[in-house]
Amino acid sequence: MRILSQRTTSASRVMMMCVAVCGLGLAGCDDQGGDPAKQIGANPVLPEPQQYLLPPMRIARIAHWGEGETPAVPQGLQIRAVAKDLEHPRTVYALPNGDVLVVEANGPKAPINRPKDLIMGWVQSLAGANAKGGNRITLLRGVDGNKPGLRTVFLDHLNSPFGVALVGQNLYVANTDAIIRYPYTDGQTTITAAATKLTDLPGGPIDHHWTKSLLASPDGSKLYVGVGSNSNITENGIQAEYERAAIWEVDIRSGAHRIFASGLRNPTALQWEPQSGKLWAVANERDELGPDLVPDYLTSVQDGAFYGWPYSYYGQHVDPRVEPQRPDLVAKAIAPDYALSSHVAPLGLAMYSGGDFPAKFRSGAFVGEHGSWDRNPLNGYKVVFVPFADGKPSGPAQDFVTGFLNADNQARGRPVGLAFDRSGGLLIADDLGNTVWRVSSASTASAAKSTP
Amino acid sequence: MGDNNPAAATTTSGFAIHPLLAPFPLAFFLGAFVTDLIYWRAPDAMWETFSVWLITAGLIMAGLSVVAALIDVVGGQHRTPALAPAWPHALVTAVAFVLALINAFVHSRDGYTAVVPTGLILSGLVVAILLCAAVWTGREAAYRHRVGALN
Numbered sequence: 001m002r003i004l005s006q007r008t009t010s011a012s013r014v015m016m017m018c019v020a021v022c023g024l025g026l027a028g029c030d031d032q033g034g035d036p037a038k039q040i041g042a043n044p045v046l047p048e049p050q051q052y053l054l055p056p057m058r059i060a061r062i063a064h065w066g067e068g069e070t071p072a073v074p075q076g077l078q079i080r081a082v083a084k085d086l087e088h089p090r091t092v093y094a095l096p097n098g099d100v101l102v103v104e105a106n107g108p109k110a111p112i113n114r115p116k117d118l119i120m121g122w123v124q125s126l127a128g129a130n131a132k133g134g135n136r137i138t139l140l141r142g143v144d145g146n147k148p149g150l151r152t153v154f155l156d157h158l159n160s161p162f163g164v165a166l167v168g169q170n171l172y173v174a175n176t177d178a179i180i181r182y183p184y185t186d187g188q189t190t191i192t193a194a195a196t197k198l199t200d201l202p203g204g205p206i207d208h209h210w211t212k213s214l215l216a217s218p219d220g221s222k223l224y225v226g227v228g229s230n231s232n233i234t235e236n237g238i239q240a241e242y243e244r245a246a247i248w249e250v251d252i253r254s255g256a257h258r259i260f261a262s263g264l265r266n267p268t269a270l271q272w273e274p275q276s277g278k279l280w281a282v283a284n285e286r287d288e289l290g291p292d293l294v295p296d297y298l299t300s301v302q303d304g305a306f307y308g309w310p311y312s313y314y315g316q317h318v319d320p321r322v323e324p325q326r327p328d329l330v331a332k333a334i335a336p337d338y339a340l341s342s343h344v345a346p347l348g349l350a351m352y353s354g355g356d357f358p359a360k361f362r363s364g365a366f367v368g369e370h371g372s373w374d375r376n377p378l379n380g381y382k383v384v385f386v387p388f389a390d391g392k393p394s395g396p397a398q399d400f401v402t403g404f405l406n407a408d409n410q411a412r413g414r415p416v417g418l419a420f421d422r423s424g425g426l427l428i429a430d431d432l433g434n435t436v437w438r439v440s441s442a443s444t445a446s447a448a449k450s451t452p
Numbered sequence: 453m454g455d456n457n458p459a460a461a462t463t464t465s466g467f468a469i470h471p472l473l474a475p476f477p478l479a480f481f482l483g484a485f486v487t488d489l490i491y492w493r494a495p496d497a498m499w500e501t502f503s504v505w506l507i508t509a510g511l512i513m514a515g516l517s518v519v520a521a522l523i524d525v526v527g528g529q530h531r532t533p534a535l536a537p538a539w540p541h542a543l544v545t546a547v548a549f550v551l552a553l554i555n556a557f558v559h560s561r562d563g564y565t566a567v568v569p570t571g572l573i574l575s576g577l578v579v580a581i582l583l584c585a586a587v588w589t590g591r592e593a594a595y596r597h598r599v600g601a602l603n
Contacts, residue, residue: 051565053557114501115508116560235562237497288562310563321563323495 031056033291033375036341040397044339046314049289056291058376062128063410065433071413072403076358076442079401082143082427083151083436087134089429090211090347091417092436093164097186098147098422100140101154102429102436105161106133107210108176108203113236127373128411128432133160137173139189143438144423152189155182160207162268163214165223167252172223174212177203179223179250198223199255202244206230209244211347215270215279216252223250225257226281228266233286233321234310245309247281247301263307263333269349269368269417273300276391282346282367283336285313291375292342298349298367298386298393299336308333338393344380345370348418348429351388355424356441364388366400366426368415381405383415383428401428401439470524473517478582480510481552484559485575491567500566503575504559507552514549541589548581 033056038045065081073079083089083102091103112118124130135158141150155173163174171184171191180195201212209228216223229245230236247267249260266284273280279301285294286309294313306329308315310322315335318325340346348368352361364387371381383401387394404413413433421427425440484506491499521542555574559566 051561053554114504114560115556116504232562235497235500235566319563321561321565323564323568 031291031376033342033377033379036344036379037396039292039295039339039341041393042338044295044314044341045292046295046317047290047292049293049320052288055288055374056376057123057373058378059123059126059373060371060378060381060405060409060411061126062432063406063408063412065412065435069412070403071401071428071437073401073439074358074361077439078442079437079439081435082438083138083140084434086138086434086436087136088131088431089138089416089434089436090133090431091162091164091213092419092427092429093166093417094419094421094427095166096422098141098144099187099189100143100419100421100427100436101164102138102140103161103164103417104134104136104138105158106131106431108160108207110208111205113206123373128414131431135159135161137161137164140436141189143427143436144421144425144440146423150189154189155191159203160210162211163225165214165216167216167220167223172198172214172216172252174201174214174225175203176207176210176212177201179212179214179225179255197255198252199250199257201225201248202227202230202242206236206240208232208236209266209284211266211268213268213270213281215272218272218277221252223252224248224260224270224279225250226264226267226270228268228284229309232288233319238310241310247279260303261301261305261307263305263309263311263329264301265309267301268347270301271349271351271365273365273388273391274351274353275363275388276300278391280349280351280365282340282349283307284345284347285342286310286319287343287372287374289319290342295339295342296344296346297336297340298338298346298365300392302334305334306332307336314339338386340367340369340384340397341379343372343375345372346380347416348383350418350420350426353420355420356443357424357426358441360387361385361400365393366418367397368418368428370414370416370431371404371411378405378409381411381414383418383426401437404430404433468524470517470520473513473520475586476513477510477517477549477552478579478586480506480513481548481575481578481582484510484555485572485579488567488572488575492572495564495568500559503567503571504556507556507559507575511549511552511556514545514552518545518549541585541592544581544585544589548578548585551581552578 087104088106089102093101137155139152139154160176165172171182179198182191208230213226225248230240246262247260248257250257264283267281270281311326312330312333346367347370350366369380381404384397385400386397413430416431417429419427425438428437484503487499487502558571
């Protein structure tokens, strides 16, 4: 009896040690992210995937923009707030008459599917990502100082809207579950007319990546819609991914759609590249494989192409977390054009299309990197500029707007959507600072000083 | 034997609470092992979701059960030689619960590797340890030392 209990005790001691060693082994390796510069451009360095008990995480606690504090811009440029106290602004959209629409929204309430969701909800609230969205669109007039300032509620009571596109006299709004259409006339400051639904979009009940970005074709016959995946890596079931992680092409007359491109985990900020006329997008790649996997990217979007999600990333790098695997699809997967480095969470894209920025910023893409908590040290939380030549990226990304993090690595703001206004100013939606910023050439300072 | 059987400190209307709670973790963890096995053979995310909730429920019941056991030890009339086998039982159970906690983290991964292979192995190990512990120490305590039994 005594011998037996002693044996049990020593057996359990051995087991305890095993547990401790396992625990350390699984949680302790490679927690710190490397130099993001190695993952910028066409050929990012991709380390081996890691699996964790607790994925590395770094939450940027919330600070606030103090009086007179702004993000920082390169020499020759200036930045100022053109609207404050918004409700989670995500998208900025410039109307042809110079008015600017600001889409204020956040995702619908996420269901608790697993115990992890309770913890993630808490993490998000620490990072300020759970703030209530306005579910509305605000109109700003005179942001470039050329007209008297005006701010009105343009559209209200929307359902987690994100994308906006004006085609002729029709304004299309992408709610999280449908594209709706409103009649619009030039100069209108508020819309009271009822909406007409063009088509449903994949929405609830899970709606993990809820944003639906919108871009009209130049001839106004098609709408392109970025539809994000319904999970990180199919943990909500492959059934939940039907027609998601894709860019839809919607016929504007009938509302019928086809999948233009697929395998893009969370494509947002669709834009036309002015020189080539090609469709470009930024996409958020998968999490929990390590601080340096998988790089988010900027890419041209080819008709009919498959970009890998969920089965593989950057071409044929198979993700072990997806079962059953699909070697047939992996074989078809193509790599995106340009890596932005890991966990920067790009959500905004604007192609330079004329204005008076310093010469070195006149050909290329501006990318709004929202930043995330999936990496230590933090990455993103800035707007970068990717130079283009002949319609393609031609060099490393440069910091363009910084200072969203303060000296203590607390987030004062997080950039999301970008757009150029009629006068060539770059507008930045900041959903943590609840602000819209405007970057303009310092030489036009006098005209822009009169704040609306 | 004129003396009374050892009483449990945590009781409700005279019924011992620890023996009432003690089977729950094993039952939940066994359920998780079964849903893990199904997921392994037919990886539908639903089974993994079942598993992680079952493991979580098992851990919650394990926590309550440990609290009841501690109260029994500290507050009961238990410090008798009769309770000697409670210590190996407690240690083995603690190992199983720590493994189950690690298993909850493994099961919180996204996708297939939440279960295969680490999660599945841990689920099986936890069940095996708790079964052995239950068979051995349960028999010792109840039948030899009559813990919680009526006088």
